[in-house]
Amino acid sequence: MSRTLILGTLVTLALILLLSEVGRREETRLAAATRLDQARRIEQGAALYAQNCRTCHGVNGEGLGALGPPLHDAHFFTGRLQEVGWSGALHDYVVATIAAGRVTATRPLYAGDGVVVMPPWARANGGPLRTDQIEALAAFVLNWEATALGEVVLSPLPTPTPPVINDSAQVARGRQLFTEAGCTTCHGEDAAGVEAAGPSLLGIGAAASDRVPGVAAAEYLRASVLTPAAWVVAGYAQPGACAAVVSDAQLADLVAYLLTVQ
Amino acid sequence: MLASMNNTEISTPLRGVARRELLAWMWLLAATATAAKATHLTYGFVRASRAAQQTTSFDVGAMADLPAPGAAPRSVPEGRFWLAQTEEGVAALDGVCTHLDCLLGWDEQAHAFACPCHGSRFDADGRYVAGPAPRDMDRFAVAVVAAEGEPVASTDFAAGKLAAPVNLDSEDAAANLHVVVDISQEALGAPAA
Amino acid sequence: MSGETTSDDRAGREAHGIFAGLSWREVRALLRGDPPTARPNPRYRAHVNSFLLHIRPRYYPAAATRLTHTWFLGLLAVFLFVVELVTGVLLMIFYAPTPEQAYGSLLAIAYHIPFGALLRDVHRLAAEAMVVVVVLHMARVFVTGSYKGPRAFTWLTGVLLLLVTLLLSFSGYLLPWDQLAYWAVTIGTSMAQAAPLIGPELNLLLRGAAEIGADGLLRFYLLHVLLLPLAGILLLAVHYYRVARQHGISLPAAVEEGNLTPAARQAATQKIDFLPTLFLRELVVISAALLALLAAAFYFFEAPLEQHADPFHTPLNTQAPWFFLWVQGLLKLGDKTLMGVIVPVLVFLLLAAVPYLDRNPARRWQRRPLALTLGLTLMIGVGILSYMGTASYGITLPPAVGIGETLAPEEGEGALRRLPYAALTPGSHALDQPFPPTTSPALQSALTTYAGLVEAAVTAGELPQGQAFLDIVERQADLKAVTLRIQWQPPGAATPLAYTRTIYLHRERNADATAQNP
Numbered sequence: 008m009s010r011t012l013i014l015g016t017l018v019t020l021a022l023i024l025l026l027s028e029v030g031r032r033e034e035t036r037l038a039a040a041t042r043l044d045q046a047r048r049i050e051q052g053a054a055l056y057a058q059n060c061r062t063c064h065g066v067n068g069e070g071l072g073a074l075g076p077p078l079h080d081a082h083f084f085t086g087r088l089q090e091v092g093w094s095g096a097l098h099d100y101v102v103a104t105i106a107a108g109r110v111t112a113t114r115p116l117y118a119g120d121g122v123v124v125m126p127p128w129a130r131a132n133g134g135p136l137r138t139d140q141i142e143a144l145a146a147f148v149l150n151w152e153a154t155a156l157g158e159v160v161l162s163p164l165p166t167p168t169p170p171v172i173n174d175s176a177q178v179a180r181g182r183q184l185f186t187e188a189g190c191t192t193c194h195g196e197d198a199a200g201v202e203a204a205g206p207s208l209l210g211i212g213a214a215a216s217d218r219v220p221g222v223a224a225a226e227y228l229r230a231s232v233l234t235p236a237a238w239v240v241a242g243y244a245q246p247g248a249c250a251a252v253v254s255d256a257q258l259a260d261l262v263a264y265l266l267t268v269q
Numbered sequence: 270m271l272a273s274m275n276n277t278e279i280s281t282p283l284r285g286v287a288r289r290e291l292l293a294w295m296w297l298l299a300a301t302a303t304a305a306k307a308t309h310l311t312y313g314f315v316r317a318s319r320a321a322q323q324t325t326s327f328d329v330g331a332m333a334d335l336p337a338p339g340a341a342p343r344s345v346p347e348g349r350f351w352l353a354q355t356e357e358g359v360a361a362l363d364g365v366c367t368h369l370d371c372l373l374g375w376d377e378q379a380h381a382f383a384c385p386c387h388g389s390r391f392d393a394d395g396r397y398v399a400g401p402a403p404r405d406m407d408r409f410a411v412a413v414v415a416a417e418g419e420p421v422a423s424t425d426f427a428a429g430k431l432a433a434p435v436n437l438d439s440e441d442a443a444a445n446l447h448v449v450v451d452i453s454q455e456a457l458g459a460p461a462a
Numbered sequence: 463m464s465g466e467t468t469s470d471d472r473a474g475r476e477a478h479g480i481f482a483g484l485s486w487r488e489v490r491a492l493l494r495g496d497p498p499t500a501r502p503n504p505r506y507r508a509h510v511n512s513f514l515l516h517i518r519p520r521y522y523p524a525a526a527t528r529l530t531h532t533w534f535l536g537l538l539a540v541f542l543f544v545v546e547l548v549t550g551v552l553l554m555i556f557y558a559p560t561p562e563q564a565y566g567s568l569l570a571i572a573y574h575i576p577f578g579a580l581l582r583d584v585h586r587l588a589a590e591a592m593v594v595v596v597v598l599h600m601a602r603v604f605v606t607g608s609y610k611g612p613r614a615f616t617w618l619t620g621v622l623l624l625l626v627t628l629l630l631s632f633s634g635y636l637l638p639w640d641q642l643a644y645w646a647v648t649i650g651t652s653m654a655q656a657a658p659l660i661g662p663e664l665n666l667l668l669r670g671a672a673e674i675g676a677d678g679l680l681r682f683y684l685l686h687v688l689l690l691p692l693a694g695i696l697l698l699a700v701h702y703y704r705v706a707r708q709h710g711i712s713l714p715a716a717v718e719e720g721n722l723t724p725a726a727r728q729a730a731t732q733k734i735d736f737l738p739t740l741f742l743r744e745l746v747v748i749s750a751a752l753l754a755l756l757a758a759a760f761y762f763f764e765a766p767l768e769q770h771a772d773p774f775h776t777p778l779n780t781q782a783p784w785f786f787l788w789v790q791g792l793l794k795l796g797d798k799t800l801m802g803v804i805v806p807v808l809v810f811l812l813l814a815a816v817p818y819l820d821r822n823p824a825r826r827w828q829r830r831p832l833a834l835t836l837g838l839t840l841m842i843g844v845g846i847l848s849y850m851g852t853a854s855y856g857i858t859l860p861p862a863v864g865i866g867e868t869l870a871p872e873e874g875e876g877a878l879r880r881l882p883y884a885a886l887t888p889g890s891h892a893l894d895q896p897f898p899p900t901t902s903p904a905l906q907s908a909l910t911t912y913a914g915l916v917e918a919a920v921t922a923g924e925l926p927q928g929q930a931f932l933d934i935v936e937r938q939a940d941l942k943a944v945t946l947r948i949q950w951q952p953p954g955a956a957t958p959l960a961y962t963r964t965i966y967l968h969r970e971r972n973a974d975a976t977a978q979n980p
Contacts, residue, residue: 008738015749040573042973049938054964067937135347318671370649374778403797
């Protein structure tokens with residue numbers, strides 16, 4: 008029985024040591040866990056941004072023509088709150104804007120298509136995102152502060168590789184739509200261009216990726232169709248109602264065609 | 270006890286003992302009936318499901334936006350169904366696998382639906398191809414309506430029409446027609462061959 | 463000295479209540495290993511006076527207390543149950559059983575509440591250990607033939623306890639409300655729906671609605687924290703009373719049925735008192751088990767947590783909890799009613815009926831070849847079915863998707879996410895080119911793995927003319943985007959096909975790992 012008592016005492020001592028070690032490490036762990044939590048939130052926000060926000064605000068938050076304002080610039084982090092008269096924190100402003108959307112633009116350039124400027128994203132307002140997803144998006148957007156204010160300089164972006172078009176049927180549909188939607192009026196048959204009316208679009212697929220730094224070809228083309236005033240090439244008139252009523256699927260077909268037209 | 274008890278027949282007042290016994294059994298019977306009734310009522314409480322206030326009707330857009338016949342079906346994630354143009358017309362395929370309720374994915378390379386849980390496969394029209402699923406993909410009611418809401422074509426599950434037959438002769442007609450899917454009406458798929 | 467002990471000194475009176483009627487003198491005698499200080503043995507009276515001691519045995523025969531007879535498995539099972547009760551109640555302080563709050567409350571427990579992560583890891587680890595221990599305990603009782611004779615009903619309560627243990631694990635599985643929880647339980651309740659006659663009603667009872675949502679979570683929570691623990695405690699009470707007070711722990715079969723010399727038999731059946739010997743031995747076992755559990759949870763184990771539950775997307779590689787993999791394996795074989803409901807129910811009925819089906823009165827394993835063969839067959843069968851239940855078996859992914867899922871899985875870590883942030887040099891790495899000299903060894907090793915997977919697919923003809931790239935772009939301060947890009951062109955295709963998967967990696971994503979190993 009002495010053996011039992013000694014063994015029991017030893018095990019209990021080991022328990023005390025273990026619990027002390029647990030207690031000792033806890034503070035560091037909690038600090039690290041807070042950083043980890045924020046890191047994962049930003050990662051989640053990045054994925055959500057690429058899925059939902061990129062098409063209006065640009066891949067790097069630089070804005071996309073008249074579709075959406077830039078989020079990755081100094082003005083957003085230093086002057087935006089004052090501009091709109093928001094007295095709270097930038098984080099709350101971002102969360103509120105994402106959740107509720109924007110019915111009318113606060114700046115004339117981003118007037119949208121007249122229906123809705125920015126759709127609401129919160130589930131409570133009919134959107135697809137949960138509260139934690141909106142928080143993640145806000146964390147991601149706010150993480151642009153360091154680079155927007157020039158405190159951190161990122162490695163230069165690689166030259167985008169030409170996109171691979173998977174669907175020849177899609178390209179064919181886009182070609183048909185190009186004629187039917189009236190694009191040939193200004194851009195000419197086979198997209199060869201019409202003097203002073205609309206530039207040639209031959210080879211635009213490769214050129215589009217270099218037009219605006221950080222904007223991929225597909226996005227540039229998409230923005231140009233939707234808001235033609237975004238980037239007007241010198242020597243051509245302001246485009247009129249260039250954006251015929253096209254649905255999302257039709258727009259994708261059109262862009263696919265434009266990316267490959269030679 | 271005493272051996273003599275077995276031999277001597279003591280005439281007991283049978284009526285008194287029998288009545289108590291009978292009363293006891295009657296009480297037990299009544300208690301059982303009460304318990305059964307209480308269980309039945311409690312079960313009614315437990316099994317109740319609060320009415321789900323979900324959207325059941327989805328306007329999925331113009332007819333022109335539907336995938337071409339034979340092309341990859343289009344997913345409508347908020348309704349958990351897929352839109353496809355089959356030989357019989359426009360069909361809304363229930364995206365929940367008929368095996369054990371996982372959500373199907375679309376495998377472009379194999380041009381088929383694939384279930385990530387146990388590997389069931391269905392073709393582009395929702396027909397069973399392989400795996401432990403017991404039947405084809407289920408279908409929801411589809412109605413194709415014109416701009417003002419007049420019905421043009423719809424499914425009719427009672428008559429066995431599982432797709433909305435639509436004749437797309439004129440392009441204008443296609444652009445102005447809208448497809449509305451009602452997920453509160455569902456037709457189960459045919460049993461797997 | 464008077465034979466009647468009446469706690470005549472003041473110290474004795476005070477010790478009376480705490481020590482269950484034992485005088486202070488008696489307690490000291492216990493600790494010193496002296497014989498009882500009075501007759502009748504006051505140590506036995508303690509078992510009558512005390513509530514906590516009344517269900518414990520007064521003594522056991524020596525052979526029944528050997529480590530190699532019971533391996534303390536029953537004791538460990540009860541210990542783990544108590545650990546679950548304690549950690550469970552503590553976790554309930556912060557857990558909220560609604561779909562909006564459940565996942566967030568778990569993140570708070572893991573990341574922001576002191577010792578929350580440890581509590582959660584212990585709760586999870588002890589739950590899994592409990593399933594293992596309970597199954598081992600059942601196997602031990604089977605092999606030693608201790609279920610025979612009057613102990614048949616004890617075995618039945620044991621099988622019911624096994625069922626309660628498995629259901630406790632299953633109901634707890636849903637509570638984190640992550641992807642794994644949501645979809646594993648969707649599959650489980652769909653299986654219940656497949657039951658003949660009662661299926662749809664059972665499904666409605668469990669889910670509280672047609673699909674799992676707030677009502678389902680609440681019901682599973684109620685089952686997990688109240689109904690099943692209560693059922694477990696009641697069954698345990700009946701089970702243990704029979705073992706400790708009614709029939710006692712069985713003697714080893716060799717003792718009961720073998721030819722022992724009178725001296726050996728005397729040694730085997732000698733009474734070992736609970737107070738103090740067995741009691742102290744139990745304390746040592748429990749302390750050692752607690753030490754092992756805490757150390758394992760603290761140093762090695764991390765309870766998994768996937769992404770937030772998404773009712774609109776089923777992730778790849780959804781898998782049942784390991785103790786139900788055998789059912790998932792069955793389901794891949796055929797009809798869900800037969801394989802998912804009828805076969806498992808039959809297995810349990812068969813287990814419960816073992817003492818009633820077993821006609822062989824012998825307990826020694828040498829005399830029970832049939833029983834042991836059948837038992838072994840069952841274990842091996844469950845093992846094979848469990849293997850078949852794993853995600854990799856029977857489910858083929860398109861080759862490019864499979865490669866993406868291996869390196870950067872939807873749920874879980876994968877090789878790419880484990881790379882140190884500094885090792886991810888921005889740029890586009892083509893796999894068919896030699897690595898630039900600045901590539902870190904960690905990244906090189908990941909690229910080699912990636913290249914190996916692609917080569918295997920190309921050789922197998924799944925990715926004709928396959929080319930693979932890894933693009934790393936610095937998107938924000940401390941955030942990089944890593945994109946897997948695979949291109950291939952099937953013969954006869956006009957254009958090449960492409961598959962891309964992008965993941966985002968933050969510098970601090972492995973912060974706790976680096977903090978623990980600075």
